[in-house]
Every structure is written in C-alpha cells, then in structure tokens.
Amino acid sequence: MTFRGRLTLFLAALVLAPLVAGGLAAHLLAQRQADRDAGAHLEGAAPSVRAALAGEREAVATSVTARLAREAFGASSLELAELRRSAGLDFLIVVQRGTVTGSSIRQGGFAGTLVRSPRTILETARDAAPFVARDVEITGRTPGSVTGGRFLDRRFLERLSMPAFTVSHYSVLFSSSARPPSRIPSGGSFAMDGGYRGFCICTGGTPDAPSGIAILTRVEPVGFVPGFSPGILILIALGVLLATALAFELARVLSRPHERALGRLAESERLSMTDPLTGAPNRRSLEAALAEETKRATRFGRPFSVLMVDVDRFKRVNDEYGHAVGDRVLVEIAARIRKAVRSDLDVVARYGGEEFTVVLPETDPLGAVIVAEKIRDAVAVSPTEDGIDLTVSVGVASCPDDGVAADSLLAAADAALYQAKRGGRDRVVVGR
DSSP states (O other), rough: OHHHHHHHHHHHHHHHHHHHHHHHHHHHHHHHHHHHHHHHHHHHHHHHHHHHHHHHHHHHHSSSHHHHHHHHHHOHHHHHHHHHHTTTTTTTEEEEETEEEEEEOOOOSSSTTTTTTTHHHHHSOEEEEEEEEEEEEEOOSOOOOOOOOOOOOOOHHHSSSSSSSEEETTTEEESSSSOSSSBOOSEEEEEETEEEEEEEEEEESSSSSEEEEEEEOOOOOOOSSSOOOOHHHHHHHHHHHHHHHHHHHHHHHHHHHHHHHHHHHHHHHHHHHTTTTTSBBBBHHHHHHHHHHHHHHHHHOOOOEEEEEETTTTHHHHHHHHHHHHHHHHHHHHHHHHHOOOOOTTTEEEEEEEEEEEEEEEEHHHHHHHHHHHHHHHTTTSTTTTTTOOOOOOOOOOOOOTOHHHHHHHHHHHHHHHHHHHHHHHSSEEEO
C-alpha cells in the first residue's frame, strides 16, 4: 500500500473512530434498555399470574369439600368421574387404609409422563407440583382421604395474558409457547435463546431448581444505531462520506511532498545503477548481478557465464568521426547486444569505455559461446547508422569451470578477450 493510502486510512480512522464508537455505545445502551424494559414487562405481569394461581387454589378449595369427599369415598368409577366433572376438577383420588381404591383423572392436558397415575400425584411434593390440590381426611370405621385438584397444564397457561410454561424442579413440563426451553436456569429473571427473557413466579423448589409458573416475553431487537430517525441516519451517512472525502483530500495534500521525495530518490537510485550514455546497467549494477548469481550458483550448484565484449578499433572512430559519433555508436552497439540476449533474464552492463559485460544465468560454456557468436554477428552484420563497419571481440568465462567468485570470472573473461584481440579480433575465445 502506498504512503497516500496508509495516510488516508489513518485520517479516516481518526475521523470515523468516534462515530463508530458512538454507534457501538448507543447499540449497547439500547440493548441494555431493551433488556430492562422486557424485565419490567415481566415483573409487571407477574401479579396477574399470581392472581391466576390464587384463583386456581380458591376454586379447588371451594370444589373439594367434605361433602364431595364423602360422596366420592364410596362411589363407583363412573360416579367418581361424574363427581369430578361436575366439580370442575382435573383429578379426584380416593385412598382407603393407605391404598388407592378409586380415581378419575383428566388425561387431555398431559405433555409428559410426570403426572399420569394417582400414586404419582399423591407422592409429588405440593410445593413443586404441576397442579393445585386439596386433601380431605375421612374418619370412621374405614379411614382414608380424598384428593382433588386441577392441573397447571396448557389449558391453564393459555388463560394467561402472555406465553408461559409450568416448571417443576427447573424442568419445563407444560408450555403455551411454540418453542419452550427444556429447563430454566434459576428463579427470578433469566435470559433465553432467540432474543427472549423469562421470569419465574416460583412457588416452591430451590433457588437452583425452582418450581412454579414462568412467563416469557420477547426482547425488542435494536439496530446498530438504534433510536435514530431516518433523517438522522441520512445525516450520519453524509457525515461519514464527507469525513472520508476530507481524509482522502488531506492525505493527498500531505503525501505530495513525500511522493515527490520518493520519486527523486527512485530516480537517483536508478541513475546510480545506470550508465548515463547507453542506458545499460553500470559497474555497480553489474557487481550486484554477479553477487546474486554467485550466491545462487554456490547454493544450488547452477551454472552461469560471463562475457566480456569489446568494440574493435573503437579509438579510430573517435579520431576519424569525433566523440559525438563515437557516443552514438556505443549506444547502438549496446542496443544490438541487448537484442541478441534474453531481455528478461540476461544482464548487459557497460564495463567501461567501449567494453561491455554480459551475465548469462543458467548458461553453461557451450550455451555461452552460442550467445557470444550471436552478439558478434549482430554487430558485424551491418554498418551502424553513421555508416561505420565495426566488429567486436568476446571473451567467455563460466562458473564453475573458470572459477566461482565474481572477480575470478571477470578476470578469466578478460583474459579470454585479450586472447581474442591478439588472435586478430572479431572472434570469440573461451577462457582457459
């Protein structure tokens, strides 16, 4: 990423961070307020649930009388069922001498197996029972008791003003909610999955395993920026856009001197590595290329070659045509050499005067000779643009045959070039 891009991001973050932080704070505060509102709604509804439970207890106390108990004590099964229905009860159980001798239980409201038998009803602790019951003792020659009551099942729950469920020792037995939990965590107020909150009107059990009636309400969802009108949201969006545009403009203005300095630095770096006349890499760039290839050859055992190319009798060009023509000739020679090698891999550098050095990565001695001949032919094939016929002599050295160090290879290539000169020029000579 450019300096301008990083500066834009920094300034945008500097401007937008308070907006984002404010939005998050508003969201959290609104979420807490929604939780508090839901809790207040549940607590406000709790008295009506307690009143409904009290009404059930009063109705059972009014229905399960001593008279009903005496009638039920000696009734048949059909008579007992009729007595239960006429009294508006969900169950009626007769016990004589500790044994259940008759019972009538409404089976329609059950969602589980906890209260299916008379014995289960009688043995369930009343403070944790999913029903309201009253016992009437019978004395006489055959002592016993009659127990009658109503279930706090779905039929009771649907009479409440909000979704609810019957809880016994934190397990949910009956529910008027479409998706009730399997259990509740504790008494009082508690959170539920799906954005709901519950409240237990506990009548028994323990704090960790409560029993009673739990009611349910939905926590109103809040957005990322809750409580804002559409007009305010539009203004916030415009503010964000303007802040981003301002950050970009500030970054553009502040980064301009930096970019100019970087441009000058890059140009200075390029000029320090480039021959100003021919545009080819200079001695400094050549040394870096040779160091890289030497390191790679040492590490991976890969060959590479070095060519020393010298323009034959170049002094005659300067003497006869002048230095301006000589400079143009060097530029053209450098261009012909570059065309004869691999532009994406090989390095053609001006070594000094009319001498050039070519670095050939991944090239063995045989391949280097082929490239050297291509360079010699490229120069000798036709006169220069100034009409001057020229030739070059080429010395070839390869790693590792002629050495591994850069100095050794340059010395070997230079020695081979000297032999080419002594041998009549316009030729290629391999080192050693």
